[in-house]
Amino acid sequence: MSDSPTISGSLRNRLATILIGGAALLALLLFLAVRNYAVQVAQQGQDDILMASVTSMLDTAAIRDGSVEVDLPYAALAMLDTPADDRVFYAIYRDGKFLSGHEDLAVAASSDAERREVFSTQAIRGTTVRQVSARRILIGASQRVEVQIALAQTQDALAETLDEIRRNTTLLGLAFFVLAAALSFWATSFAVGQLNKLTTSVTRRGPQDLSPFKKPVPQEMGPLVRSLNSLMGRLDHSLSQSEDFIAEAAHRVRTPLATVRSHAETTLQRVDREENREALRSMIRAIDESSRAAGQLLDHAMITFRADHLEREKIDLVELAQDLAVRLSPIAEMKDLSLSVCGDENAPYAGDPILIQNAVRNLVDNAMKYGPADSDIEIGVHTGSRLCIVVRDKGPGYPLDEIGQLHTRFKRGRNAGDAVGSGLGLTIAADVAGAHGGSLELTNHPEGGACAILLL
Amino acid sequence: MRYFVALIVWLAAGCAMAQEWEHQETFSGTDASVSLRIISSTDADLFAPVIETFIAANPNIAVEYFVTGTAELNERFRADPGAFDIAVSSAMDLQLKLVNDGFAKPLPDIPHVAWAQWRQSLFAFTSEPAAIVINRQAFEGQPIPQTRQQLIEALRARPETFRNRVGTYDVRQSGLGYLFATQDARASETFWRLMEVMGSLDVRLYCCSGTMIDDLTDGTIAVAYNVLGSYAAARTESETILEIILPSDFPTTMMRTAFVSGQTTQSQAAERFIRHLIAFQSGQGDGRRVLPALKTPQAVTDRATIALQPALMTFLDVLKRRKFLAEWEDAMIQD
Ligand SMILES: Nc1ncnc2c1ncn2[C@@H]1O[C@H](COP(=O)(O)OP(=O)(O)OP(=O)(O)O)[C@@H](O)[C@H]1O
Numbered sequence: 001m002s003d004s005p006t007i008s009g010s011l012r013n014r015l016a017t018i019l020i021g022g023a024a025l026l027a028l029l030l031f032l033a034v035r036n037y038a039v040q041v042a043q044q045g046q047d048d049i050l051m052a053s054v055t056s057m058l059d060t061a062a063i064r065d066g067s068v069e070v071d072l073p074y075a076a077l078a079m080l081d082t083p084a085d086d087r088v089f090y091a092i093y094r095d096g097k098f099l100s101g102h103e104d105l106a107v108a109a110s111s112d113a114e115r116r117e118v119f120s121t122q123a124i125r126g127t128t129v130r131q132v133s134a135r136r137i138l139i140g141a142s143q144r145v146e147v148q149i150a151l152a153q154t155q156d157a158l159a160e161t162l163d164e165i166r167r168n169t170t171l172l173g174l175a176f177f178v179l180a181a182a183l184s185f186w187a188t189s190f191a192v193g194q195l196n197k198l199t200t201s202v203t204r205r206g207p208q209d210l211s212p213f214k215k216p217v218p219q220e221m222g223p224l225v226r227s228l229n230s231l232m233g234r235l236d237h238s239l240s241q242s243e244d245f246i247a248e249a250a251h252r253v254r255t256p257l258a259t260v261r262s263h264a265e266t267t268l269q270r271v272d273r274e275e276n277r278e279a280l281r282s283m284i285r286a287i288d289e290s291s292r293a294a295g296q297l298l299d300h301a302m303i304t305f306r307a308d309h310l311e312r313e314k315i316d317l318v319e320l321a322q323d324l325a326v327r328l329s330p331i332a333e334m335k336d337l338s339l340s341v342c343g344d345e346n347a348p349y350a351g352d353p354i355l356i357q358n359a360v361r362n363l364v365d366n367a368m369k370y371g372p373a374d375s376d377i378e379i380g381v382h383t384g385s386r387l388c389i390v391v392r393d394k395g396p397g398y399p400l401d402e403i404g405q406l407h408t409r410f411k412r413g414r415n416a417g418d419a420v421g422s423g424l425g426l427t428i429a430a431d432v433a434g435a436h437g438g439s440l441e442l443t444n445h446p447e448g449g450a451c452a453i454l455l456l
Numbered sequence: 457m458r459y460f461v462a463l464i465v466w467l468a469a470g471c472a473m474a475q476e477w478e479h480q481e482t483f484s485g486t487d488a489s490v491s492l493r494i495i496s497s498t499d500a501d502l503f504a505p506v507i508e509t510f511i512a513a514n515p516n517i518a519v520e521y522f523v524t525g526t527a528e529l530n531e532r533f534r535a536d537p538g539a540f541d542i543a544v545s546s547a548m549d550l551q552l553k554l555v556n557d558g559f560a561k562p563l564p565d566i567p568h569v570a571w572a573q574w575r576q577s578l579f580a581f582t583s584e585p586a587a588i589v590i591n592r593q594a595f596e597g598q599p600i601p602q603t604r605q606q607l608i609e610a611l612r613a614r615p616e617t618f619r620n621r622v623g624t625y626d627v628r629q630s631g632l633g634y635l636f637a638t639q640d641a642r643a644s645e646t647f648w649r650l651m652e653v654m655g656s657l658d659v660r661l662y663c664c665s666g667t668m669i670d671d672l673t674d675g676t677i678a679v680a681y682n683v684l685g686s687y688a689a690a691r692t693e694s695e696t697i698l699e700i701i702l703p704s705d706f707p708t709t710m711m712r713t714a715f716v717s718g719q720t721t722q723s724q725a726a727e728r729f730i731r732h733l734i735a736f737q738s739g740q741g742d743g744r745r746v747l748p749a750l751k752t753p754q755a756v757t758d759r760a761t762i763a764l765q766p767a768l769m770t771f772l773d774v775l776k777r778r779k780f781l782a783e784w785e786d787a788m789i790q791d
């Protein structure tokens with residue numbers, strides 16, 4: 001039964017890995033997306049200012065007396081002032097001929113004739129600059145001139161902004177990751193917690209409790225619980241069916257057996273021939289064995305059923321033992337045996353009296369069967385640290401080499417000889433003790449005699 | 457052909473070597489092993505306290521101090537940036553352009569307020585307003601003009617008194633004069649009217665503040681426009697003769713700046729000098745400070761102090777400068 005299942009991986013670990021891995025991936029994507037976007041926006045900002053600046057420069061270009069004049073507006077360069085004091089370079093060309101500014105700054109060629117401005121990032125004088133090149137056609141009285149202006153600015157302020165953005169997006173990504181990881185831990189343990197809850201409620205059940213689970217479970221676990229319930233239902237059904245069947249079978253066997261026995265006995269009265277009588281006697285014995293077995297089977301089935309649905313009520317074990325002794329005394333007297341109840345005055349206990357009676361009766365039954373005639377059988381009820389009922393006889397005791405197996409089903413000892421029995425008596429006693437949370441201990445008394453202790 | 461080029465180069469170099477300095481002085485400590493070459497537009501007597509205190513604190517450093525005009529300083533420096541360790545000038549626009557064009561060495565460890573430095577390379581250390589300085593004699597019994605407008609009126613009222621007795625910078629020669637003129641022109645139209653009036657009075661044009669104040673003191677001229685008040689104030693002997701007026705309509709304040717050459721071989725000594733310069737100018741300077749201290753602009757909107765920003769390069773544009781000078785000559789030189 002306790003076969004441990006084949007375990008492959010852990011649901012919690014797998015879930016956590018998937019979720020945290022996902023969170024890390026998402027955080028990384030978020031980081032990259034936000035950063036790229038921010039870089040674009042920042043670069044766009046610089047481009048816009050460069051564009052505005054170069055436009056305002058070009059606006060002032062004019063032809064006067066045949067020569068090109070560009071009256072740089074103060075604002076054109078003023079707007080390029082940045083907190084990082086970025087350097088500014090510009091160059092003004094007329095039809096490709098340098099007019100003023102920084103001569104080493106070339107106008108970028110436009111691949112597209114339609115576009116009037118071209119942005120480029122390049123190196124000049126050892127630093128990287130963002131450059132805009134723009135052009136404007138001036139129509140004079142007799143000529144057509146193209147004024148080109150290249151305007152470049154270093155990217156120190158932009159780099160500072162980008163550094164800050166990078167720092168902030170890193171923080172954002174980390175925060176997002178930590179939050180997502182925490183959430184996924186929580187989600188994982190919540191999901192696994194539901195499974196654990198179900199596990200505990202399965203584990204906490206009594207060994208015979210096959211009733212369906214009633215507690216609410218999450219939708220996803222519905223099918224599991226449903227099939228668990230249906231499995232247990234089928235199990236319960238087949239168990240009770242087989243128990244019913246045994247009880248029914250035992251009952252059905254016992255009645256005709258009783259008829260056959262009475263017929264055999266009457267026949268025995270009439271038959272004179274010794275060999276026929278002998279045959280009849282062994283027939284009666286076989287019938288006795290069968291009917292005993294049927295009775296014990298019936299009892300066992302009854303005990304299994306009652307143990308499944310154990311109903312405890314308050315009883316006094318001393319009273320119960322005395323009751324039993326009185327009821328069994330007629331049979332004891334037939335063997336010249338005396339039954340005595342000893343031990344404590346009262347032993348209040350909450351249990352199923354029918355089960356306990358049945359168990360004690362089987363123990364007394366054994367004592368009478370395997371003990372010598374004309375002796376004492378003691379039924380002791382002790383309340384000490386643990387409640388127990390001890391049945392002791394003065395017989396030869398249990399066969400020591402078999403003592404461990406005697407309580408198993410249909411097991412009879414070597415000493416059983418031709419005593420009628422089925423091997424279920426101690427099984428019943430042990431099951432009853434088990435149903436009450438106790439056990440059956442078989443020992444031989446040092447002063448001789450078997451001693452069965454029913455611990456409750 | 458090659459010999460010819462070599463000859464020209466040699467001749468040019470020779471010319472450069474032979475070029476005169478306005479002033480040249482070597483300040484040497486007790487055991488100088490390192491020499492700092494400073495090219496400056498500031499008169500040596502105004503700058504000497506800075507250098508002397510520096511040498512007192514760093515006896516192992518000697519300072520060679522070369523004085524020249526702002527425009528020439530710019531040209532000389534551009535021609536041979538390795539020849540000087542530090543450039544000090546009052547022409548903020550030229551200085552900024554030098555830094556912008558990559559001639560300066562950044563000194564990231566020098567703490568200086570943002571508005572008084574550019575790219576951690578160009579450091580401002582004085583605040584000096586452009587002033588109208590007058591010879592009191594010429595205005596005896598007359599109201600003293602407080603604004604440019606009042607100056608225009610005063611000049612117009614007595615043209616005979618002022619004919620050929622008004623002075624200002626020749627902006628074609630002086631970088632600082634050009635800076636003041638362009639900033640004035642940017643601020644108000646009054647500037648052009650004043651220039652016209654001065655032009656009509658046969659204005660005298662000067663290369664530098666020093667000579668202008670000399671002429672003012674001896675009465676050659678009665679009014680000097682856009683001269684450095686700090687130079688006039690430094691002349692204690694002319695205190696009673698001259699009056700310095702900071703025009704209340706729109707004052708223009710310049711900041712003297714310094715930077716370390718990108719090609720300096722004495723970067724440690726140079727950086728130490730810049731540190732000393734800033735500390736000297738912001739502290740009491742042991743009571744020896746002659747140059748005005750750096751003053752925090754009153755407000756962000758305060759346009760009096762010329763800001764260190766790329767826009768300063770606007771009027772240095774060849775086309776723009778040509779146009780400005782043409783207009784200026786139109787106004788000033790009337791035949
Ligand atoms: N008091 C006893 N003294 C000696 N041996 C005993 C005693 N009680 C039980 N045994 C041994 O234990 C065996 C199992 O006992 P158990 O009561 O289970 O079966 P049974 O007595 O043979 O049959 P039944 O089902 O009719 O009781 C017996 O066959 C017998 O060998």
Ligand SMILES: [Mg+2]
Pocket residue numbers: 362365366421424425426
């Ligand atoms: Mg028995």
